[in-house]
Amino acid sequence: MTTTATVYLLDPEAGTIQAAEVAAPSAFSQTYGLIGCQLVEVVPFDTNHVLIVDEEGLRDGLTAFTIFDGYPQPLAGKIVLASLDGAHVLPPQISIEEAANRFKCCKPVLDPVFAQQDEHTPKGVILAGVLIGFQTRIERRIPTVIKGGIQ
Numbered sequence: 001m002t003t004t005a006t007v008y009l010l011d012p013e014a015g016t017i018q019a020a021e022v023a024a025p026s027a028f029s030q031t032y033g034l035i036g037c038q039l040v041e042v043v044p045f046d047t048n049h050v051l052i053v054d055e056e057g058l059r060d061g062l063t064a065f066t067i068f069d070g071y072p073q074p075l076a077g078k079i080v081l082a083s084l085d086g087a088h089v090l091p092p093q094i095s096i097e098e099a100a101n102r103f104k105c106c107k108p109v110l111d112p113v114f115a116q117q118d119e120h121t122p123k124g125v126i127l128a129g130v131l132i133g134f135q136t137r138i139e140r141r142i143p144t145v146i147k148g149g150i151q
Helices: 024-035 096-100
Strands: 006-009 016-023 040-044 051-055 065-068 081-086 088-090 101-116 120-121 124-126 129-143 145-151
Touching: 006 024, 006 088, 016 051, 024 040, 024 051, 024 081, 024 088, 088 129, 096 145
Parallel strands: 016 145
Antiparallel strands: 006 016, 006 081, 040 051, 051 081, 065 101, 081 088, 101 129, 120 124
């Protein structure tokens, strides 16, 4: 019997995906520690794989999230990709690069907005080049594959 199982761990904050080893007899319960949560949700990835995500990940103050191809809402927090056989975690049957291409790690970015020319406002004149606010955009990137993994 195998003593460990390999899973893929995606971290949207770091924008990375890497292999992680978990002890086979308690592999599913160990995913809680990898993700860093108390309650998980299992989301279908394809016919052979699932995503194990933080059930309570979508909350105020998000600094990053993940978009998964074909899933209707963003996923927050770290994500484990694995095969499941009942309650047993099995290694993924796809390459880590193939898995990475199904995700977009997203981070909100604030871009400064400067006055273009002397602007007149009810409170006076704003000189060209002065910071007048920020615009928000979301940066989307395929996660970077980290070789070596977590033991």
